[in-house]
Amino acid sequence: xxxxxxxxxxxxxxxxxxxxxxxxxxxxxxxxxxxxxxxxxxxxxxxxxxxxxxxxxxxxxxxxxxxxxxxxxxxxxxxxxxxxxxxxxxxxxxxxxxxxxxxxxxxxxxxxxxxxxxxxxxxxxxxxxxxxxxxxxxxxxxxxxxxxxxxxxxxxxxxxxxxxxxxxxxxxxxxxxxxxxxxxxxxxxxxxxxxxxxxxxxxxxxxxxxxxxxxxxxxxxxxxxxxxxxxxxxxxxxxxxxxxxxxxxxxxxxxxxxxxxxxxxxxxxxxxxxxxxxxxxxxxxxxxxxxxxxxxxxxxxx
Amino acid sequence: xxxxxxxxxxxxxxxxxxxxxxxxxxxxxxxxxxxxxxxxxxxxxxxxxxxxxxxxxxxxxxxxxxxxxxxxxxxxxxxxxxxxxxxxxxxxxxxxxxxxxxxxxxxxxxxxxxxxxxxxxxxxxxxxxxxxxxxxxxxxxxxxxxxxxxxxxxxxxxxxxxxxxxxxxxxxxxxxxxxxxxxxxxxxxxxxxxxxxxxxxxxxxxxxxxxxxxxxxxxxxxxxxxxxxxxxxxxxxxxxxxxxxxxxxxxxxxxxxxxxxxxxxxxxxxxxxxxxxxxxxxxxxxxxxxxxxxxxxxxxxxxxxxxxxxxxxxxxxxxxxxxxxxxxxxxxxxxxxxxxxxxxxxxxxxxxxxxxxxxxxxxxxxxxxxxxxxxxxxxxxxxxxxxxxxxxxxxxxxxxxxxxxxxxxxxxxxxxxxxxxxxxxxxxxxxxxx
Numbered sequence: 082x083x084x085x086x087x088x089x090x091x092x093x094x095x096x097x098x099x100x101x102x103x104x105x106x107x108x109x110x111x112x113x114x115x116x117x118x119x120x121x122x123x124x125x126x127x128x129x130x131x132x133x134x135x136x137x138x139x140x141x142x143x144x145x146x147x148x149x150x151x152x153x154x155x156x157x158x159x160x161x162x163x164x165x166x167x168x169x170x171x172x173x174x175x176x177x178x179x180x181x182x183x184x185x186x187x188x189x190x191x192x193x194x195x196x197x198x199x200x201x202x203x204x205x206x207x208x209x210x211x212x213x214x215x216x217x218x219x220x221x222x223x224x225x226x227x228x229x230x231x232x233x234x235x236x237x238x239x240x241x242x243x244x245x246x247x248x249x250x251x252x253x254x255x256x257x258x259x260x261x262x263x264x265x266x267x268x269x270x271x272x273x274x275x276x277x278x279x280x281x282x283x284x285x286x287x288x289x290x291x292x293x294x295x296x297x298x299x300x301x302x303x304x305x306x307x308x309x310x311x312x313x314x315x316x317x318x319x320x321x322x323x324x325x326x327x328x329x330x331x332x333x334x335x336x337x338x339x340x341x342x343x344x345x346x347x348x349x350x351x352x353x354x355x356x357x358x359x360x361x362x363x364x365x366x367x368x369x370x371x372x373x374x375x376x377x378x379x380x381x382x383x
Numbered sequence: 384x385x386x387x388x389x390x391x392x393x394x395x396x397x398x399x400x401x402x403x404x405x406x407x408x409x410x411x412x413x414x415x416x417x418x419x420x421x422x423x424x425x426x427x428x429x430x431x432x433x434x435x436x437x438x439x440x441x442x443x444x445x446x447x448x449x450x451x452x453x454x455x456x457x458x459x460x461x462x463x464x465x466x467x468x469x470x471x472x473x474x475x476x477x478x479x480x481x482x483x484x485x486x487x488x489x490x491x492x493x494x495x496x497x498x499x500x501x502x503x504x505x506x507x508x509x510x511x512x513x514x515x516x517x518x519x520x521x522x523x524x525x526x527x528x529x530x531x532x533x534x535x536x537x538x539x540x541x542x543x544x545x546x547x548x549x550x551x552x553x554x555x556x557x558x559x560x561x562x563x564x565x566x567x568x569x570x571x572x573x574x575x576x577x578x579x580x581x582x583x584x585x586x587x588x589x590x591x592x593x594x595x596x597x598x599x600x601x602x603x604x605x606x607x608x609x610x611x612x613x614x615x616x617x618x619x620x621x622x623x624x625x626x627x628x629x630x631x632x633x634x635x636x637x638x639x640x641x642x643x644x645x646x647x648x649x650x651x652x653x654x655x656x657x658x659x660x661x662x663x664x665x666x667x668x669x670x671x672x673x674x675x676x677x678x679x680x681x682x683x684x685x686x687x688x689x690x691x692x693x694x695x696x697x698x699x700x701x702x703x704x705x706x707x708x709x710x711x712x713x714x715x716x717x718x719x720x721x722x723x724x725x726x727x728x729x730x731x732x733x734x735x736x737x738x739x740x741x742x743x744x745x746x747x748x749x750x751x752x753x754x755x756x757x758x759x760x761x762x763x764x765x766x767x768x769x770x771x772x773x774x775x776x777x778x779x780x781x782x783x784x785x786x787x788x789x790x791x792x793x794x795x796x797x798x799x800x801x802x803x804x805x806x807x808x809x810x811x812x813x814x815x816x817x
Contacts (some may be wrong), residue, residue, distance in 0.1 A: 302411045311483075312416030314775065314795060315542050337509075347542025350506070354483055355416070357508035375409045382414040 286369045294366045301363040306377060310355035313347040320344045322379045324352050330371060332361035352379050418797040420455035421540060423448065424482045424507075427459060428500070429467040429489035437490050438522070440500055443529035444486065444536065447547040447573060450791065451537065451776065452798025457482060469503045469512055477507045484513075486536060496521045500528055504536055513539045526576060546771040547572055550815040551778060552580070552590040552599055553789065557807035567601060569616060572771075572814070574789060574802045580614060581621075591634050592815045600624065600634040600643060611645060613661070624661065630654060635679050635688075644669070644679035644688055656690050658705070669703060670711065676701075678723045683730050689714070691722040698722040700735055700748075715748065717756050723767060727774045732794060734768040734777050745779055745792060759796030769814045770794070778812045 289295060322342035327335050337356035339349045356377065365371050425445040430437045448454035461480065466472045467489045477485050488502030497519055504514035514535055520528040527548055534545025549572045557564050567581040567590055581587060585604040592599060593613075600613045609631045614621035625631045629648035636643060643659045647666075656669040656679045670676040674694030681688060687704045692711065694701075697719035703711040715721035720738035727734065730750065737746040737758060745760040745768045762781045769778045774794055781790045783801055787808040792799040 299409075299411055303413060306411065306413050307415050308417065310413060310416035311419050311421050313541050314793075316416065345542045347540065350540070351416075354506070354508050355413075358483070372409050375411065377411040377413055379413045381416065 282369065289367045289369050295370055298363075298365045298370045302377075305359045305363055306355055309358035310379070311351060312381060313351045315345050316348050316351065316379075316381050318381060318383065320348060320379065320381055322348060322352055324356055324377050324379070325374065326356055326377055327374050328360075328362055329373070332364055334360035334362060348379075352377075355379075420453055420798070421484065422455050422457065422482050423484040423486065423536075423540075424457040424462065424477055424480070425486045426462060426465050426467070426488075428487075428502070437498070438525040438529075440490065440525060440529040440532065441486070441488065443526065443573075444533045447530060447533035447545075448536065450573060450800055450802070451547075452791070452793055452800055453537075453541060453775075469505055469515075472505060474505075474507055474510050482507050484536075484540060488532075493519060498522065498525060500525075500532065502532060504539060526571065530571065530573070541775075543775050544773045544817075546773040546775065546814075546817070549772055549817060550596070551769075551789075551812055552592065552815065553780075553812040554587050554590065554810045555807045556787075556810060567599070569599070569815075580616065580619070581612075589633050589811060590813050591636055592813055593636050594638060594640045594816060596816045600636065602632060602634070611643070613643075625659060633678050635681055637681050638683055638685045644681060646677040646679065656688060656703075658688075669705065672711075680724050680726055682726065683728075689724045689726060689733065691724065700724045700733065714754070715756070721746070725768050725770055725777075727770050727794065728772055729774055732774075734770065734794075736766050736768065745777060747777075747794065747796070757796060759792050759794075760790075760799060762790075765790070767811045769812055771814050772817045778814045780810055780812055 320343060322344050323340045325336075325338050325340055327337075329335055334356055337353045339352055342349055342352070344352075425441050425448070427439070428441045445456040449456050457480065463476065463480075464473070466487050468487060472485060472487065483506065485505050485507050486502060487505075488500060491499045491501065493499050498521075499517050499519045501517045502514070503512060505512050516532075516535065518528045518531060530548035533547040537543065537545035537547070550569055551572055551574070552567065552569050555566045555568055557566075561584075563584065565583045565585065565587040566579045567587050568577050569580050570577040580599065581601070581603070583603060583605045585607065586602075587604075588602040588609075590599050590601045597617065598613050598615050600611060602609050602611055604610075608626070610623055611625040611631045611634050612621045613624050624643060625634075625645055625647070627647050629650070629652070630646060632646035632654070634643045634645045637658075641661055643661060645657055645659060646654050647657050648654050653673060654675045654677050655671055656676050658667045658669055659665070660667075669679075669688060670690070670692070672692065672694050674692050675698075676690055676692045676694070678691040679688045680690065682702075686706075687702055687709075689700060689702050690711075691698050692701050693699075695713065698721060699713055700715040700721050701711040701713050703709055714724075714733070715735070715737075718737050718739065720736075720743075722736050724733050724735040726732075727747075733748045733750055735746055735748070736743050737756075738744075739758055742763045742765075744758050744762065744765045746756050746758045748754055748756045759777075760779070760781070764782045765779055767780045770776075771778065771791075776791045776793055778789060778791050780787055781801065782788070787810055789802040789809050789812055790800065791802065
C-alpha cells in the first residue's frame with residue numbers, strides 16, 4: 082500500500098497542480114469577465130471555484146496521512162534486506178574465484194587458435210582483394226571502351242545529321258530563291274498585263290464613246306424617261322431642271338435628286354418620279370458605256 | 384533592263400490615260416413628257432366602329448380626282464390590302480401595282496353628329512409623306528370635307544389649287560312647250576348636291592356668280608320681257624337690277640362686285656355694252672356701234688371689258704378700256720366665228736366658242752405670248768365655256784346623243800370628260816369662285 086502511494090505520488094501531484102491551475106484560470110476568467118459580462122452571466126463560475134477548492138483541501142489531507150505510513154514501513158524492510166545480503170555475499174565470492182580460473186585457461190587456448198585463423202584469413206583476403214582489383218580494372222576498361230565507342234557513334238551520327246540539315250536548308254533556300262524570282266517575274270508580268278488591259282479598256286471606252294453606241298445609249302435613256310414623265314401643267318416651255326441620277330449595274334435607280342430647277346414643287350416631284358418610274362433603266366449597248374452617275378436635263382419644248 | 388524600262392513607259396502612259404475622267408458630257412435631255420393621268424391608290428378609309436353606313440369619303444375623293452382627268456385612281460378590286468395608316472403601307476407592293484401615290488385614312492366619330500377624317504398622302508416611289516391632316520365635319524358636311532380633301536391632294540401633287548370644293552350654276556330645261564320648265568340650279572362642282580334656285584315656265588338665261596359667291600345674277604323672261612335679277616343664294620331673296628325696254632342681257636360682275644356689265648338695246652334694236660353701278664343704279668354706256676356688242680367680261684383689274692361684236696361682219700372678240708375715248712381693239716382673227724369670251728383666273732388665256740368645220744368648239748387664246756389659238760374640244764356643239772377658279776379646267780355645255788350635258792376640259796385640252804346629268808337639257812354653265 083505504501084509503495085503504491087509512492088509510485089503514484091507524481092500523478093497525484095500533477096493532478097493537484099492541474100486542478101490548482103484550472104481553479105486559478107477560472108478565477109482569473111471570472112474576474113476578467115465579471116467586469117464585462119457580470120449582468121449577462123450571474124454567479125455560476127464563482128460557485129464552481131468553491132467546489133474545486135474543497136476537493137483540493139481533501140486531497141492535501143489524504144496525501145499527508147499516506148506519506149507518514151509509507152515512511153515507517155520502508156524503514157523495517159530495509160533492515161531485513163541488509164542481513165540477507167551479508168549472508169549470500171560469502172558464498173558468491175568462493176564460487177567466483179573458481180570460475181575465473183577456468184575461464185582464463187579457456188581464453189588463452191582460444192586466443193591461440195584465433196590468431197592462427199586470423200593469419201590465414203588475412204592472406205586469403207589479400208589474395209581475394211588483388212583478384213577483385215584486377216577484375217574491376219578489367220571491367221572499367223571494358224566499360225570505358227564501350228562508352229568511347231558509343232560517343233564516337235553519336236558524334237558521327239550528329240555530324241551526319243548536321244550535314245543532312247545543312248544540305249536540306251541549302252536546297253530549300255535555293256528553291257525559295259527560285260520561287261521568289263519566278264513570283265516577281267509573274268507579278269511584273271501581271272502588272273504589265275493589267276496596265277495594258279486598263280489602257281486597252283480606256284481605249285475601248287474612248288472608242289465606244291466616240292462611236293454611235295454612245296448616242297444610242299443616250300437615246301434609249303431619253304426615250305425611257307420621256308415615256309415615264311407625266312408632265313404637270315406647270316412644266317411649260319422655259320422650264321429647265323437637272324436631276325442627278327445614280328444607278329447600279331442592271332439599271333436600277335438608287336437615287337434621283339433634282340439639283341438646279343426653275344420649276345415649282347410639282348415639276349420637281351414629277352421629274353424625280355419620272356426617273357424612279359423609268360427604273361430599271363435600259364442597259365447600255367456596250368458595258369463600257371455604263372454610267373453609274375449621270376445627269377438628266379428636263380427642258381419641255383411644248 | 385529593257386523590260387523595266389518598258390514597264391516604266393507603260394506606267395507613264397497609264398498615268399496620263401487613267402487620270403480622273405469627267406462624265407460631265409453625259410447628259411440625257413428630256414424635252415417631252417406624257418399627258419397620262421397620274422396613277423394613285425385611294426384606299427377605302429377605315430369605317431368607324433358601329434357605323435357601317437358612314438359616308439364613303441375615299442370614293443368621293445377618287446371620283447373627284449378621276450373627273451379631273453389628271454389622275455387615274457386604282458380600282459378597289461385590284462387592291463391586295465387596305466392599309467389605313469402610313470405605317471402599314473407596303474410601298475414596294477403598291478409600286479409594283481403601278482401607283483405613284485397612295486392615300487390612306489380613317490373615320491372617327493366625334494359625338495353623335497360629327498366625324499373626324501384622318502388621312503395621309505404618300506409618294507410611293509420615294510416613300511415621302513406629302514400630307515397628314517385631320518378634317519372634322521358634321522354628317523351633312525362630309526361631302527364638302529371629301530371635296531376639300533381632294534383639293535389638298537390635287538394641289539400637293541400638281542401644284543395647282545384644287546377646285547372640287549366649289550359650286551357651279553347652270554340652267555336646265557325639261558319638257559316641251561307649253562309645259563316646258565326652266566330651272567336655275569346650283570350644285571357642287573361634281574354636279575352632285577343640286578339645289579333649284581329659281582324655276583320658271585319662261586326662259587332663264589346667263590347665270591353669273593358674284594365674286595363673293597353669295598349671289599347670282601341672271602336673265603329671266605318670266606314677264607315675257609327680259610329682266611336681269613340678282614338673287615342671294617342663302618336667303619333666296621332677289622331683286623330686279625335691269626328691266627329696260629327691249630333687251631336686258633348677259634350680266635357680268637365687276638371684280639369688286641359693285642357693278643354689272645350688261646347688254647342693253649336702243650330703240651332701234653342696236654345692242655351695246657353698258658356698266659351698271661349696283662348701289663346707285665347709274666348706267667354708263669361703254670360701246671356705241673351699229674353692230675351687235677354683247678357678252679361682256681371684265682378684266683381682273685376692272686379697267687377693261689372683253690366682249691363679242693359683229694361690227695366687222697361675223698362675231699369676233701374685242702377688248703375695250705373703260706376710260707372715256709378708249710376704242711375697242713379686236714383680239715381674234717382666226718375663223719369667222721369667235722364669241723362668248725371668258726378670261727382665265729391668271730389672265731393668261733382667253734377661252735371662247737369658235738366655229739370650225741361647221742362645228743362649235745371651245746378655243747383658248749394665249750394672251751401672254753403671240754396670241755396663239757388652240758381648239759381644245761372635239762364636239763359638234765361645245766358652247767358656253769367657264770373657267771374653274773383654279774384655271775385648270777373649263778366647264779362647258781355640249782351635246783351627248785342630242786341632249787345637252789355638262790362637260791369639262793383641261794385648260795390645255797389634254798383631258799376632256801362629260802359629266803353625266805339627269806337634269807334634262809343643260810345650258811350655260813357657270814363655275815363659281817373659291
